[in-house]
Amino acid sequence: MKLSQRTRKLWPPLAVFGALISGWYALAYSLDNNFASGDGSALIIPPPHQLFVGLNDSTIDRIISATYISASTALVGLLTATIIGILVGIIMNLSRSLESALWPWLIALQVTPIIVLTPIIVRVAGPTFGARVLVTVLIAFFPIASNTLFGLRSVSQPLHDVFTLAKCSRWQRLAQLELPAASPAIFAGLRVSAGLAVIGAVVGDFFFTRGTPGLGRLITYFFQDTRSGPMFVTALVTAFLGLGFFVVVETLRRLIVSPWHQT
Amino acid sequence: MALSAPTAAHPAPNHQLQVEHLGHRFDATAVLSDVSLNVADNEIVAIVGPSGCGKTTLLRACAGLLSPTSGVVCRTDQSVGFVFQEPALLAWRRVAHNAALLSADQALIEHLLVVSGLGEHRHKWPYQLSGGTKMRLSLVRTLAAQPSLVLLDEPFGALDQITRHRLHDELARLHAERGFAALMVTHAIDEAVYLADRVVVMSQAPGRIVGEFAVPFARTRNNSLRYSPEFGDLCGRIAHCLETHA
DSSP states (O other): OOOOHHHHHHHHHHHHHHHHHHHHHHHHHHSTTOBOTTTOOBSSOOOGGGTTTTOOHHHHHHHHHHHHHHHHHHHHHHHHHHHHHHHHHHHHHHOHHHHHHHHHHHHHHHHSOHHHHHHHHHHHHOSOHHHHHHHHHHHHHHHHHHHHHHHHHTSOHHHHHHHHHTTOOHHHHIIIIIHHHHHHHHHHHHHHHHHHHHHHHHHHHTTOOSSSOOHHHHHHHHHHTTOHHHHHHHHHHHHHHHHHHHHHHHHHHHHHTTTTOOO | OOOSTTOOOOOOTTEEEEEEEEEEEETTEEEEEEEEEEEETTOEEEEEOOTTSSHHHHHHHHHTSSOOSEEEEEEOSSOEEEEOSSOOOOTTSOHHHHHTTTOOOHHHHHHHHHHTTOGGGTTSOGGGSOHHHHHHHHHHHHHHTOOSEEEEESTTTTSOHHHHHHHHHHHHHHHHHHOOEEEEEESOHHHHHHHOSEEEEEOSSSBOEEEEEEOOSOSSOOGGGGGSHHHHHHHHHHHHHHHHTO
């Protein structure tokens, strides 16, 4: 019997998933002293079927609350980074002088690890939601800015000439030609930034020692309390949060760009 | 409306374009030298010349997309249409939407889409079209703006021979229907003779005009003309002029 196209597409990721689960089991049962002598619960790495052992209502509430903090930080951060990134790309596209003035500082910001900037931001702005968002924006906006600039600069000369001959204003050229033409590149940047926004929200959270913890701080609590199960669940929730952001951006890209752009 | 910096003069009566002593340099390199030509109402003038002789530069100066180093370009106040070497379509607009980019006259756009055989493609995206159909759409978009002067920069250069011949007839039919002046740059001598009323020959760079040939055939032309001795003779004389000055 021939496999349907859908099945053929599905089985490679399922095979990798099976291999990962097998490896996880192998690792959990190969570690010395991984299981307590009494109730047999995992101490270091819980095997998949023990993940939810020890997850009481209070722990679940803490994970939900931390997920809300991190998700809202990542969402507001990504939206802000998108607006700022596109604006910076447009500004740099206005003139080579503006590009050469801004570009070195953007590179400097990009290559500086966010982990060393976060304590400075917390010290200056305090452990506020705004400070969390700022950390996320700093890590997420560069791919959008650089891809926007690349996309705007990629518009062909004949297309510019068509708009010049039609005596279009600068705004019409931007809105009707440059931004639509740059949208595939902008979405390519957004896909990278979506993952970075979640990373920024979680990593930045390590330094926010007051208020309700986000996923980053919660995972350190579970680590310090040697609660392997909740720690792994929190890690999985973080992974799914990143995946969710990616899926939303990818869905938007498919709706807006894919119908006319062959990728 | 004059497009070049030195003047705001209008062309002579019954003319859409007048170029006088045009010269242009890119840094130290002279591209055009003392080029003078004119295009009358409803006339098609073709320019042939070797690669790099400044044909496209001349066309861009005529459109006002480039300020020439010296000389004068005079045009009427009416709009100019430009058909580029590539179709220059907006990839994110469907065919009908692309055709309407430069015009709000829906009836005219609809008419042009139908007569150019694009009616059945109106809901397609540009990437779904063949090279010839894209170029046809580019032509429709330009003519929908009802320009009094159309500048064509090797619009059929990238197409196969059969498609090219079809589009020659398409352009001739639209010209007969809409009535516009045209200045067309091409590498193909047979294309120039088939479509134009006059063929202007340019020399190697710096480009200057070294020959001008009136095309004696009646305006309504068909494919059999290409195989007539008179057509071949005129093409031969133009080719000889081109080779002499290459």
